[in-house]
Amino acid sequence: MQPVRRTSLIAQVTEQLRAEIRSGRWAVGSRIPTEPELTELTGTGRNTVREAVQALVHAGMLERRQGSGTYVISTSTLGGTLTEYFADAQQRDVLELRQALDTTAARLAASRRDDSDIENLRRLLGERTRLWDTDFDAAIEADVQLHRAIVVASHNAVYLEFYDSLLPVIAAGIRFRSAREGETYHDEHADLVQAVIDGDPDRAARTANCFLDSLMAEYRTLDTNFG
Incomplete structure (x- = not known):
């Protein structure tokens, strides 16, 4: 099991990313910032960012494309x-x-x-x-x-x-x-x-x-x- 504090941090970053999508600032079809950029924007570690992005991939809001980046494919699950x-x-x-x-x-x-x-x-x-x-x-x-x-x-x-x-x-x-x-x-x-x-x-x-x-x-x- 992961420490509660870390899980909470991942949840917070996930919600921040979800808010960017829902607001339209990251439009459907657009590529989101890279992991290093997200790390800087959120002030968190790369592992936290990676897990937050993966959570939204599993939710059907983001899609990883090999050699291209991660793209918004939906504004909701x-x-x-x-x-x-x-x-x-x-x-x-x-x-x-x-x-x-x-x-x-x-x-x-x-x-x-x-x-x-x-x-x-x-x-x-x-x-x-x-x-x-x-x-x-x-x-x-x-x-x-x-x-x-x-x-x-x-x-x-x-x-x-x-x-x-x-x-x-x-x-x-x-x-x-x-x-x-x-x-x-x-x-x-x-x-x-x-x-x-x-x-x-x-x-x-x-x-x-x-x-x-x-x-x-x-x-x-x-x-x-x-x-």
């Missing part, structure tokens, strides 16, 4: 369970679910977005566009976070929790299609963001739906040609 389920889902099923989720999220976001949401949407759209031809991985990350930011702007915590559980498979689909097809969809993303910023729920929902319709059409083409 429930989300981790859903993430595991969605990992084996068919891409067609994911796109059909996204069509419902993204369309409704866009409508809600256009009605509820605040100044902070608008600033975040503009920043992510700019990053996505700027990085597309120079840093593909960073551009994909900005793309994923842009779609998540629209859900954030809906100000519906339950919606965000569910969407976050789907985010890893959404990211994988975006990466696959972008690498294979070479489509940028800059105009479509810009139109969607502008509709949300303008506070036009109908236009935001219509734009999101049209965008997902085009992705579904391309999926059917790929499925026919390569399935």
Whole structure:
């Protein structure tokens, strides 16, 4: 058995890391600081940090990736369970679910977005566009976070929790299609963001739906040609 004091310290650090995830400061899909960085940030030893991180890996909130680091995959233990389920889902099923989720999220976001949401949407759209031809991985990350930011702007915590559980498979689909097809969809993303910023729920929902319709059409083409 470990001394109570040490166990308590691990629990405290685990809760600190969990708070960073739940607050959105460490977004789903992002890489968390390294062990040495976490040791410095928390003022604790490396073994304490390692065990705290491992606790959240077991909880389904973090994922270790060999040679890359540790990434946030969910904002809750429930989300981790859903993430595991969605990992084996068919891409067609994911796109059909996204069509419902993204369309409704866009409508809600256009009605509820605040100044902070608008600033975040503009920043992510700019990053996505700027990085597309120079840093593909960073551009994909900005793309994923842009779609998540629209859900954030809906100000519906339950919606965000569910969407976050789907985010890893959404990211994988975006990466696959972008690498294979070479489509940028800059105009479509810009139109969607502008509709949300303008506070036009109908236009935001219509734009999101049209965008997902085009992705579904391309999926059917790929499925026919390569399935």
